[in-house]
Amino acid sequence: MSDNxxxxxxxxxxxFESEQMLEQMEEVTLLCEKQNDFDSDSVNxxxxxxxxxxxxxxxxxxxxxxxxxxxLEDIFGYMRENEVENxxxxxxxxxxxxxxxxxxxxxxxxxxxxxxxxxxxxxVEDLENFYEKLKRIKDGLEEEPExxxxxxxxxxEQPKVKEPATVDGxxxxxxxxxxxxxxxxxxxxxxxxxxxxxxxxxxxSAVFELQNIAIDMRYEPATITEDEGTSATIIEKxxxxxxxxxxxxxxxxxxxxxxxxxxxxxxxELTPSEFTECMNSADLQVPTLxxxxxxxxxxxxxxxxxxxxxxxxxxxxxxxxxxxxxxxPKAKPVGNANxxxxxxxxxxxxxxxxxxxxxxxxxxxxxxxxxxLVIAESVVLQNQDLKVPGLDLTNFNQQAAQMTKLxxxxxxxxxxxxxxxxxxxxxxxxxxxYDMTKKLDKDIDLEIIGEGTEVDKNIxxxxxxxxxxxxxxxxxxGIETREEREQAGKPAKGTITLEAKNEGGKVWIIxxxxxxxxxxxxxxxxxxxxxxxxxxxxxxxxxxxxYSMITLPGFSTNTEVTEFSGRGVGMDVVMRNIQSIxxxxxxxxxxxxxxxxxxxxxxxxxxIDGIILAVGSSNYVVATEDVKEFVGIKKxxxxxxxxxxxxxxxxxxCYPVLRLxxxxxxxxxxxxxxxxxxxxxxxxxxxxxxxxxxxxxxxxIVVKPIPNYxxxxxxxxxxxxxxxxxxxxxxxxxxxxxx
Amino acid sequence: MSEGTTLxxxxxxVEGELNKYMxxxxxxxxxxxxxxxxxxxxxxxxxxxxxxxxxFIKGLINLRGKIIxxxxxxxxxxxxxxxxxxxxxxxxxxxxxxxxxxxxDEIAEVVSLAPKxxxxxxxxxxxxxxxxxxxxxxxxxSQVKLLLDLNNLLYYGYYE
Numbered sequence: 001m002s003d004n005x006x007x008x009x010x011x012x013x014x015x016f017e018s019e020q021m022l023e024q025m026e027e028v029t030l031l032c033e034k035q036n037d038f039d040s041d042s043v044n045x046x047x048x049x050x051x052x053x054x055x056x057x058x059x060x061x062x063x064x065x066x067x068x069x070x071x072l073e074d075i076f077g078y079m080r081e082n083e084v085e086n087x088x089x090x091x092x093x094x095x096x097x098x099x100x101x102x103x104x105x106x107x108x109x110x111x112x113x114x115x116x117x118x119x120x121x122x123x124v125e126d127l128e129n130f131y132e133k134l135k136r137i138k139d140g141l142e143e144e145p146e147x148x149x150x151x152x153x154x155x156x157e158q159p160k161v162k163e164p165a166t167v168d169g170x171x172x173x174x175x176x177x178x179x180x181x182x183x184x185x186x187x188x189x190x191x192x193x194x195x196x197x198x199x200x201x202x203x204x205s206a207v208f209e210l211q212n213i214a215i216d217m218r219y220e221p222a223t224i225t226e227d228e229g230t231s232a233t234i235i236e237k238x239x240x241x242x243x244x245x246x247x248x249x250x251x252x253x254x255x256x257x258x259x260x261x262x263x264x265x266x267x268x269e270l271t272p273s274e275f276t277e278c279m280n281s282a283d284l285q286v287p288t289l290x291x292x293x294x295x296x297x298x299x300x301x302x303x304x305x306x307x308x309x310x311x312x313x314x315x316x317x318x319x320x321x322x323x324x325x326x327x328x329p330k331a332k333p334v335g336n337a338n339x340x341x342x343x344x345x346x347x348x349x350x351x352x353x354x355x356x357x358x359x360x361x362x363x364x365x366x367x368x369x370x371x372x373l374v375i376a377e378s379v380v381l382q383n384q385d386l387k388v389p390g391l392d393l394t395n396f397n398q399q400a401a402q403m404t405k406l407x408x409x410x411x412x413x414x415x416x417x418x419x420x421x422x423x424x425x426x427x428x429x430x431x432x433x434y435d436m437t438k439k440l441d442k443d444i445d446l447e448i449i450g451e452g453t454e455v456d457k458n459i460x461x462x463x464x465x466x467x468x469x470x471x472x473x474x475x476x477x478g479i480e481t482r483e484e485r486e487q488a489g490k491p492a493k494g495t496i497t498l499e500a501k502n503e504g505g506k507v508w509i510i511x512x513x514x515x516x517x518x519x520x521x522x523x524x525x526x527x528x529x530x531x532x533x534x535x536x537x538x539x540x541x542x543x544x545x546x547y548s549m550i551t552l553p554g555f556s557t558n559t560e561v562t563e564f565s566g567r568g569v570g571m572d573v574v575m576r577n578i579q580s581i582x583x584x585x586x587x588x589x590x591x592x593x594x595x596x597x598x599x600x601x602x603x604x605x606x607x608i609d610g611i612i613l614a615v616g617s618s619n620y621v622v623a624t625e626d627v628k629e630f631v632g633i634k635k636x637x638x639x640x641x642x643x644x645x646x647x648x649x650x651x652x653x654c655y656p657v658l659r660l661x662x663x664x665x666x667x668x669x670x671x672x673x674x675x676x677x678x679x680x681x682x683x684x685x686x687x688x689x690x691x692x693x694x695x696x697x698x699x700x701i702v703v704k705p706i707p708n709y710x711x712x713x714x715x716x717x718x719x720x721x722x723x724x725x726x727x728x729x730x731x732x733x734x735x736x737x738x739x
Numbered sequence: 740m741s742e743g744t745t746l747x748x749x750x751x752x753v754e755g756e757l758n759k760y761m762x763x764x765x766x767x768x769x770x771x772x773x774x775x776x777x778x779x780x781x782x783x784x785x786x787x788x789x790x791x792x793x794x795f796i797k798g799l800i801n802l803r804g805k806i807i808x809x810x811x812x813x814x815x816x817x818x819x820x821x822x823x824x825x826x827x828x829x830x831x832x833x834x835x836x837x838x839x840x841x842x843x844d845e846i847a848e849v850v851s852l853a854p855k856x857x858x859x860x861x862x863x864x865x866x867x868x869x870x871x872x873x874x875x876x877x878x879x880x881s882q883v884k885l886l887l888d889l890n891n892l893l894y895y896g897y898y899e
Contacts, residue, residue: 372804618788664790706789707799707808709837709893713791719799719806727787727799727806 014060015111016357021049022104023424029096030430036089038079046096047076051254053103058205062110064120065103071127072099077251078131084138095130097431098123174279176272178215182246185275187268187284188256189291190239196261200224200231203239209255216244216275220284240284244275266291360457363418370407370414371702374607377407378699379723411607419454422500422509425464426451429471429498436475443493444479446471453500455507459601462581463509466574470511470597471496473570478515478595488592490514509599518589520546547587547595551575579712584734608703610720612696612728613679615660616668619728620692621701621720626733628680628687630695633673648678648689655680655689658736663715669693683733690736699723703730714739757851760877762884763830763843766818771877772887774849778831778838783823793897800840802831809840815892816869834889850884852877857886871895 028045032038038046050073057065075092078084102123106116190206192199204224210217219241221230245252249267257265268291270278277286381400386393426448433446455463479485479494486492497512523546551571578585583601609624631650638657639647646657657678661669670676670693679690701720706713706729717732762771781802786809788798795814799806809829813820821844829840860873872895874888 368804666790704806707806707837707839709808709839710789710792710796710799713789716789719787721801721804721806725801726785727801729787729789 011060011110014056015107018053018056018107019104021053022100022107023428025049025096026100026431027427029093029100030434033089033093033434038087038089038092040080043076043079047073047080050076055205058208062106062116064116064118065106067124068099068102068120068127071124071131072096075127075131075134077254078134081248081250082138084134086137088133088137091130095127099127174216174218174276176216176244176276176279178244179272180246183215183272184245184247184249185270185272186241186243186245186249186252187270187275187278187289188241188243188252189266190234190241190256191263191265192235192239192261193263194235196235198231199234199239199261200228202261203230203234206239206256207241210241210243210245210252213245213247213251213255214243215246216242216279218242218279218284242270242275242278242284363457366414367418370411371607371704373407374411374700375702375721375723377404382723415456415607416454418457420457420460421452421454422460422463423451425460425467426498426500428464429467432468432471433475433496436472440476442475442479442481444475445493445495447495447497449497449499450501453502453507455601459581459583462577463599463601466577466599467498467509467511469570469574470599471498474511474513474515474595474597478513478517480516484516488516503600506600506602509601510596511599512594512596514594517591517593517595518547518550518587519591523547523549544586544588547589548585550587551585607700609698610701610730611679611698612722613660613690613692613731614694614696615666615670615692618666618668619696619722619726620660620731621699621728622679622681622690622731622733624698626681626683628682631678631680631689633678633691635674638673650680650689653687655687657689657691658739659691661691663736663739681733681736683737686737688733688737690731701728701730757853759849759851760884760886761830762847762850763812763828764845764847765812765816765843766821769847769882769884770812770843770887771847771850771884772832772889776832776834776889778833780846781829781831781840783825783827783829783842797842800829802838802840805838807831807838807840809842810893811842812892813842813844816872832889834893837893839893850877850879852879852884860885 025046028042032042050069054066054069054073057063057069072095075095079087102118102120106118109118110116190203192202196202200221201224203219207217207219207224219239221227221233221239224230224234224239241256243252247255249269253265253267256267268289270289274286274289278284278289381404386396429448430446433444436442437444474496475494479496480488480490482492485494495514497510499508499510499512501508501510527549551574575585578599578601581601583599586598586600587595588598589595610621611624611627613620613622631648633648637648637650639649639654641647646659647654648657660666661671673691676691676693677695679692679695681688681690699722701722703718704720706716706719715732715736716729717735718730720728720730722728759774760771761774761777762769764770779802784800786798786800789796789808792798795810797809797811797814800809811820823842826845827842828846829842830846831838831840833839856879857875857877860870860876862870872887872892873885874891875886877884877886
């Protein structure tokens with residue numbers, strides 16, 4: 001049903017935008033935390049964000065999210081209008097994060113197809129209490145004079161000008177009874193753009209908002225929830241609301257102004273008697289009351305009050321101000337709504353890059369297509385028909401070169417679309433560290449370097465969890481408590497450095513801490529306990545190998561299990577995640593001084609230059625850049641150790657040999673070293689000589705993952721299709737060398 | 740995707756209605772599974788072997804640009820391997836998010852079965868080990884169609 005598609009689309013959009021907003025709000029909050037203050041720009045931003053989330057979650061009927069964001073909006077709204085000295089920043093931040101966590105928790109539930117059924121009662125209560133607290137803090141001090149309501153100042157300056165209002169002939173049905181000290185009265189007219197659909201529902205959401213603060217309220221047309229026809233009336237004449245409240249005009253405006261489709265909102269402050277008149281008139285309209293906009297359009301002088309004709313009454317200056325005020329708040333939220341619709345983050349004003357959000361499936365399709373184009377081009381250019389001797393291919397070659405150039409550029413452009421900076425992932429770690437410092441009562445600084453480094457989108461999704469785990473480890477097990485650090489002569493504040501850089505065709509992500517480092521002894525002991533190594537064999541394990549042991553399943557040298565780690569489940573899961581994107585993890589440490597974890601991941605899982613090798617009827621591709629040379633080996637050059645391992649001597653250097661046939665237990669392939677060829681591969685300054693039957697050729701290949709159904713095979717990093725359509729497996733030099 | 744933990748599209752059996760099953764021959768017996776899982780049927784084609792995999796995973800095939808794994812149903816069901824001939828087919832099935840090819844001896848017809856025509860398979864203690872791969876036994880006239888539980892066929896004992 002097309003209805004379902006629309007709702008799904010709306011839901012996706014809502015989830016996407018809300019998540020983006022939450023992320024940005026978290027950033028803003030952390031910034032405020034660092035400066036230990038909420039500056040007015042930040043407060044405004046937070047207010048706008050919460051306002052938007054409140055509105056959109058309301059439309060999506062997610063009441064718990066709406067209520068939580070409403071309370072947060074109230075808090076920021078209050079801070080916007082009032083200077084609160086001695087603001088309890090940390091407490092506020094605590095509540096903000098609780099709110100964010102609640103909302104993102106609910107969003108996650110929806111995302112995975114569940115219900116947003118979280119209970120917001122306690123949180124809402126806490127937020128309400130905090131709001132009251134804010135008020136008390138503010139009232140408890142010498143207060144600055146409140147921003148004067150235009151009404152009061154204006155009334156002091158100018159006499160009202162008003163013609164006697166005509167009232168319905170009938171006796172007034174409405175009487176104003178609940179009038180109190182802070183009572184204010186407003187007449188509001190909302191106008192929607194002509195093409196707006198379901199204006200009656202949008203009008204209702206405005207009513208819904210105002211109900212909370214209305215002492216008396218009436219709106220026209222009144223039957224918006226029952227009668228769809230009211231939609232047309234609303235578009236034609238506008239939606240009118242008369243309200244008696246103690247909230248300020250600004251507050252009323254902000255409550256009313258949050259639906260898309262609004263063209264403009266006019267608001268007029270009324271006297272009690274004017275209010276009563278409106279409430280008693282047929283359609284809330286009273287001839288003597290006009291909105292500023294209408295009057296200005298009627299070419300009236302703004303400066304002075306003049307007696308005018310009955311139907312063009314000079315606006316009271318207070319109303320002018322009110323109207324002017326009525327216009328400004330509108331502009332921003334609408335802008336935000338538009339920005340949000342386009343998938344842009346609500347403009348913070350700083351950067352003006354425009355983005356569009358694209359469905360990931362479309363991107364994948366594009367990637368596949370360009371991959372196939374590259375292969376097809378290869379196939380065409382290597383076609384047998386062209387190999388006819390005596391053919392003059394000069395022109396052809398020239399044009400072919402041009403085409404190749406274009407496909408290369410196209411390929412790069414498309415790959416770069418999928419490349420995204422690590423910024424978001426890295427920034428999320430700020431929050432992780434913040435939580436850890438609070439819960440563990442440690443002092444930790446997170447230094448981020450090179451967050452602009454770009455990686456393929458696919459990879460980004462798989463990096464977040466491992467990174468989070470590594471940073472938690474660094475904070476939990478690496479960095480010591482303040483006392484321990486001071487005793488060790490270190491600064492009380494620990495530092496975790498998160499760095500990304502391009503290195504040798506890969507992206508390196510380094511998590512470094514200046515904590516207590518890894519203990520070789522401790523690790524070896526644990527390994528012995530778990531039976532992973534035999535007693536007395538410790539010497540055989542050199543530096544980095546020992547540290548890598550912590551990635552073995554069930555391994556943890558922690559004696560205690562903390563909330564975050566220690567169960568020994570983490571690092572091996574991290575390893576698996578990393579391997580699934582074709583990456584590797586390097587661990588190094590300096591006991592007493594800190595540890596360094598280096599994550600190395602391929603730039604993209606995409607197109608590389610490859611050399612095709614064959615063993616029997618099977619083809620294997622290896623990255624061209626890993627190949628150092630090909631050699632034909634004589635029996636004399638082969639050295640066989642007693643344990644069966646083989647080496648070759650080449651120009652005075654000794655290289656380990658790996659027979660692919662033996663490695664993979666293939667039933668075919670040459671055994672005689674002189675019948676095949678040795679391919680010398682290099683990876684991070686280590687070498688391996690791979691023995692295969694023959695060298696087939698060179699080709700640009702599209703790296704595709706081996707289907708998930710097939711469990712990870714050693715030494716393979718993927719598969720690809722060759723020019724003739726056959727499938728070839730891709731060798732992973734790094735893991736061949738490590739085995 | 741992580742190790743075989745997602746998935747399970749249970750057969751949607753609508754009470755009182757007929758459900759369609761794709762059937763095929765395997766070592767003389769008729770097997771079948773819900774037609775909603777069938778993506779396509781293709782003739783036998785060259786298979787690229789993948790080393791160090793289970794015996795019933797034959798390797799990879801190139802399906803119009805998409806690389807998918809194929810398993811030999813005979814092998815999976817513990818039967819002797821047979822030579823592939825021109826009747827051997829690959830049924831490309833979609834289970835959850837994965838597309839996997841099933842090598843079968845010969846394609847048979849699509850049959851309709853009402854829930855009442857299907858009985859539970861005998862328990863594994865009594866019958867052969869293969870019963871764990873069955874979701875039920877369907878009767879069409881005098882013929883018996885062994886209905887496969889694709890999830891178990893693919894993942895049981897392979898992924899935990």
